[in-house]
Amino acid sequence: MERVNVVGAGLAGSEAAWTLARLGVPVRLYEMRPKRMTPAHATERFAEIVCSNSLGGEGMANAKGLLQAEMRAAGSLIMEAAARARVPAGGALAVDREEFSALITERLAAHPLVEVVREEVTAIPEGITVLATGPLTSEALAEALKGRFGDHFLAYYDAASPIVLYESIDLSKCFRAGRYGQEADYLNCPLTEEEYRRFHQALLEAQRHTPHDWENLAFFEACVPVEELARRGYQTLLFGPMKPVGLKDPRTGKEPFAVVQLRQEDKAGRMWSLVGFQTGLKWPEQKRLLQMIPGLENAEIVRYGVMHRNTYLNAPRLLRETLEFQEAEGLFAAGVLAGVEGYLESAATGFLAGLNAARRHLGLPPVAPPEASMLGGLVRFLATANPENFQPMNANWGLVPPVEGRMGKREKREAMYRRGLQAFQDWLASLKPPVPGAQVAVAP
Structure with missing residues (x-):
């Protein structure tokens, strides 16, 4: 046979x-x-x-x-x-x-x-x-x-970026929108200048995962971890994954100082990932940092970010x-x-x-x-x-x-x-x- x-x-x-x-x-x-x-x-x-x-x-x-x-x-x-x-x-x-x-x-x-x-x-x-x-x-x-x-x-x-359960997001602190009035496919978590400053500092201080020798790879520029972007300068994230350009908060009519976007991961909309937030941070650090983002204070992470x-x-x-x-x-x-x-x-x-x-x-x-x-x-x-x-x-x-x-x-x-x-x-x-x-x- x-x-x-x-x-x-x-x-x-x-x-x-x-x-x-x-x-x-x-x-x-x-x-x-x-x-x-x-x-x-x-x-x-x-x-x-x-x-x-x-x-x-x-x-x-x-x-x-x-x-x-x-x-x-x-x-x-x-x-x-x-x-x-x-x-x-x-x-x-x-x-x-x-x-x-x-x-x-x-x-x-x-x-x-x-x-x-x-x-x-x-x-x-x-x-x-x-x-x-x-x-x-x-x-x-x-x-x-x-x-x-x-x-x-x-x-x-x-x-990969962290993925959170939709039901654990505080929608009262977020708004749905696409950049420049495009389809509202994203959830947006706005940050004030002070909230961004604290978040950036926490990223700089966070503990990174130490990869195995066989995982040591040079970062592709398209998937640089968010903590590495933070180390490149105070404003780097504001021109990268946290840029607020083209996103007006309907509650204020203005662009926030910074924004974290979430994108739907499954057809049912039960899981949402943080856009551009690929990370090699240790898991407790990821949880601590995510809970500093408005709307994600009680977010349940169903998949942590990885870089390997x-x-x-x-x-x-x-x-x-x-x-x-x-x-x-x-x-x-x-x-x-x-x-x-x-x-x-x-x-x-x-x-x-x-x-x-x-x-x-x-x-x-x-x-x-x-x-x-x-x-x-x-x-x-x-x-x-x-x-x-x-x-x-x-x-x-x-x-x-x-x-x-x-x-x-x-x-x-x-x-x-x-x-x-x-x-x-x-x-x-x-x-x-x-x-x-x-x-x-x-x-x-």
């Missing part, structure tokens, strides 16, 4: 290969380490964790908690290994990274349907394939992707919500390459890509989880986000529809958790053929 190819044995590729094998589909799993190492990896093991050893916060009020529950329901290898290699971490799911990757490597290498090939893939393989090569995709394969889909579909540098080396696709232009390429039937992407951030999110998209690659192999159409589930919301974002300013995304409550009714924030999140997990379980139960090992009764 012809094998399905999985390229890359990180968390996404490992989960994809495991899902395929569980469905009885032979897999050829390519991993270039140890023949060719990356600047980030230290071993040849699968699913090696190179940064934080956390798979995110747990619990019904946590978006990652819902995604963890969905993955457990799906019979995830990553979640099984995480449970066995768990270490104390308060309210987060953290693992002993060596035990974690060793367990996953052992399970996959021993599976009779998984053939492991230790070599670099330099071209897109023929046949049904899952590409899960991560943020450090090799130059040769990146060139092959560019040749197939075009230069503008592949990014090499993740310069990353190879990812412009998913809205290329991928369907099934993670299959729009113009290449049988070719799937998963993990960071598909446009997600985080270990858990990578594993979850690996599950879906593996499931749909198996379905193609079996002559069945690809499927996507329901929108109320966290995985369903995530892959729908990848397929429908604004392609002009696409940024990789992690699990957050802005990805799923809100619940109706008057209740507190925690109650709402727990209701969204219960609804999402039930929808995901119902979807799993509806799949034919079923996914072996999937559970249908894991709700708390």
